[in-house]
Amino acid sequence: MDTFKKILAGVYLQYEIIFCMxxxxxxxxxxxxxxxxCSIFLMIFxxxxxxxxxxxxxxxxxxxxxxxxxxxxMS
Amino acid sequence: xxxxxxxxxxxxxxxxxxHHTNGYRSSENIIKSKLTNEHQDNNVATDKYKSxxxxxxxxxxxxxxxxxxxxxxxxxxxxxxxxxQLFFEPKVATxxxxxxxxxxxxxxxxxxxxxxxxxxxxxxxxxICSCPxxxxxxxxxxxxxxxxxxxxxxxxTKCLNLGSYxxxxxxxxxxxxAEDSIKSIEKYGIATCNARRELGxxxxxxxxxxxxxxFFGVEDAIVFGMGxxxxxxxxxxxxxxxxxVVSDEKNHASIILGLxxxxxxxxxxxxxxxxxxxxxxxxxxxYGQKNGKPWKKILIILEGVFSMEGSIVxxxxxxxxKKKYGAYxxxxxxxxxxxxxxxxxxxxxxxxxxxxxxxxxxxxFTKSFGSAGGYIAGSKSLINFLRAxxxxxxxxxxxxxxxxxxxxxxxxxxxxxxGTNEGKKRIDQLARNTRYFRKRLAQIGVITYGHxxxxxxxxxxxxxxxxxxxxxxxxxxxxxxxxxxxxxxxIMEGRIRFCLSxxxxxxxxxxxxxxxxxxGDKLGLKYxxxxxxxNPIEY
Numbered sequence: 102m103d104t105f106k107k108i109l110a111g112v113y114l115q116y117e118i119i120f121c122m123x124x125x126x127x128x129x130x131x132x133x134x135x136x137x138x139c140s141i142f143l144m145i146f147x148x149x150x151x152x153x154x155x156x157x158x159x160x161x162x163x164x165x166x167x168x169x170x171x172x173x174x175m176s
Numbered sequence: 177x178x179x180x181x182x183x184x185x186x187x188x189x190x191x192x193x194x195h196h197t198n199g200y201r202s203s204e205n206i207i208k209s210k211l212t213n214e215h216q217d218n219n220v221a222t223d224k225y226k227s228x229x230x231x232x233x234x235x236x237x238x239x240x241x242x243x244x245x246x247x248x249x250x251x252x253x254x255x256x257x258x259x260x261q262l263f264f265e266p267k268v269a270t271x272x273x274x275x276x277x278x279x280x281x282x283x284x285x286x287x288x289x290x291x292x293x294x295x296x297x298x299x300x301x302x303x304i305c306s307c308p309x310x311x312x313x314x315x316x317x318x319x320x321x322x323x324x325x326x327x328x329x330x331x332x333t334k335c336l337n338l339g340s341y342x343x344x345x346x347x348x349x350x351x352x353x354a355e356d357s358i359k360s361i362e363k364y365g366i367a368t369c370n371a372r373r374e375l376g377x378x379x380x381x382x383x384x385x386x387x388x389x390x391f392f393g394v395e396d397a398i399v400f401g402m403g404x405x406x407x408x409x410x411x412x413x414x415x416x417x418x419x420x421v422v423s424d425e426k427n428h429a430s431i432i433l434g435l436x437x438x439x440x441x442x443x444x445x446x447x448x449x450x451x452x453x454x455x456x457x458x459x460x461x462x463y464g465q466k467n468g469k470p471w472k473k474i475l476i477i478l479e480g481v482f483s484m485e486g487s488i489v490x491x492x493x494x495x496x497x498k499k500k501y502g503a504y505x506x507x508x509x510x511x512x513x514x515x516x517x518x519x520x521x522x523x524x525x526x527x528x529x530x531x532x533x534x535x536x537x538x539x540x541f542t543k544s545f546g547s548a549g550g551y552i553a554g555s556k557s558l559i560n561f562l563r564a565x566x567x568x569x570x571x572x573x574x575x576x577x578x579x580x581x582x583x584x585x586x587x588x589x590x591x592x593x594x595g596t597n598e599g600k601k602r603i604d605q606l607a608r609n610t611r612y613f614r615k616r617l618a619q620i621g622v623i624t625y626g627h628x629x630x631x632x633x634x635x636x637x638x639x640x641x642x643x644x645x646x647x648x649x650x651x652x653x654x655x656x657x658x659x660x661x662x663x664x665x666x667i668m669e670g671r672i673r674f675c676l677s678x679x680x681x682x683x684x685x686x687x688x689x690x691x692x693x694x695x696g697d698k699l700g701l702k703y704x705x706x707x708x709x710x711n712p713i714e715y
Binding site: 121 | 252648698
């Protein structure tokens with residue numbers, strides 16, 4: 102548990118360094134955090150909502166290729 | 177083979193060409209000297225210098241991901257800055273009721289100072305309240321409004337000093353230098369209150385000029401009260417429109433200011449790149465001035481030790497080029513005088529070049545001598561010309577007596593004229609400190625730039641946010657260092673600059689290194705991909 106905490110602290114420190122948190126005023130920090138977490142949330146949300154449909158569509162596309170409804174060799 | 181090249185400094189006469197693999201940038205080929213052996217002795221000698229000194233100098237490149245993150249962080253700060261500027265009134269001077277006038281504060285520089293640099297201002301402009309010896313006392317301050325203003329808390333912090341240019345440790349509150357300076361105040365007072373050409377010259381100035389000339393082994397020397405002005409105000413009197421100046425891209429601001437004031441044509445060559453310099457000179461000679469006339473004169477201008485890169489100029493090769501094309505050399509030894517060479521006489525001493533081959537030797541007394549001011553040394557005719565024409569000589573107030581005495585005493589100590597081997601001891605101590613510190617840093621795994629004998633040690637941290645993080649963390653651990661970022665360096669290359677001193681002891685360096693090792697792990701400064709020396713480094 103302790104090592105997990107340490108790793109988490111390290112990740113957070115790197116996040117702070119990359120986004121220059123040490124230099125920003127509180128409201129700017131909040132702004133950046135909001136933008137970053139919103140975009141991450143949206144990505145996860147859209148993946149959760151849309152990805153299964155996309156995948157099943159894709160699978161069907163491949164399946165239809167296997168059966169002879171898609172490409173058919175000219176004869 | 178590639179690895180060995182960096183681990184030991186021996187000569188490897190096997191491979192040819194420039195390598196860009198693994199992020200290393202090793203330069204120049206060594207085999208050439210073997211092939212062109214039939215050339216004159218001179219040529220072989222410089223090739224030997226080349227191979228020895230190139231392998232001691234390193235400029236390792238950053239990993240790609242770091243470069244991307246650096247730019248990302250920088251643009252982020254810029255965007256936040258623009259948002260700030262758009263919505264909030266700055267807490268400093270604003271323009272009111274100026275409709276119809278051109279805005280006074282509109283440049284990029286102003287924006288940068290207010291909205292980017294201001295956030296890390298606590299890492300710079302730090303007031304001290306002690307002698308900047310091996311340790312110094314920082315005055316603590318807090319900023320209630322994120323860098324717009326500062327308040328003193330009334331407390332102080334004693335820190336290990338890795339930021340002052342006190343190379344030979346002559347910044348002292350006691351000892352022969354301090355005592356002599358006090359005596360000189362009793363005799364001459366604090367200031368001369370006049371320029372050299374009028375009533376501002378006293379016996380100390382004359383003695384100092386003679387001693388400086390003797391120190392360098394040249395005919396004559398002239399001294400000025402300010403190092404920056406020595407460059408900025410003497411270059412315009414040496415150059416005029418129609419002259420060509422070939423200048424290193426990393427030259428100091430004082431040189432650039434002087435060159436701009438002079439009106440001469442300035443051509444810049446890549447940092448410490450002799451081949452590119454030769455190409456620039458050959459091209460310029462071939463094309464001449466814009467109106468087709470030949471150049472009045474060609475001046476190569478360079479620094480001994482570059483203050484931001486920590487590299488040492490490749491002097492022997494440049495002297496050869498100078499002789500080949502009939503150019504002049506102006507060598508700024510601000511950081512190298514006292515700090516390089518076995519007698520402390522700068523890069524000419526370091527390479528064993530005859531100082532008379534350098535036409536204009538310029539330097540400052542601000543660093544190694546623990547004083548203030550600058551000098552120009554060279555031939556009698558040059559110095560007489562400057563005595564007649566230099567603005568700094570005619571109009572600037574002359575050097576203060578105590579300051580002059582400090583230089584005299586410290587220079588005598590360096591030369592061994594005081595009858596002890598104190599000077600030699602200090603030079604050796606600095607050389608040992610430098611090598612030890614640089615080797616240990618390489619072992620820790622951080623990227624440092626420059627030559628292994630240069631006491632200026634820039635440690636690359638790249639990210640703009642890491643400069644502040646490192647300086648702040650080191651201050652909490654009682655180490656005072658100086659950070660450097662854009663615009664003093666390229667955006668990509670934020671760095672921490674350590675300046676070593678003969679005053680540092682091994683214990684102090686070990687403490688600093690252990691802290692750097694620790695925060696290197698924490699903040700991720702260990703970028704180097706070079707093989708590390710597994711053996712403990714000897715002091």
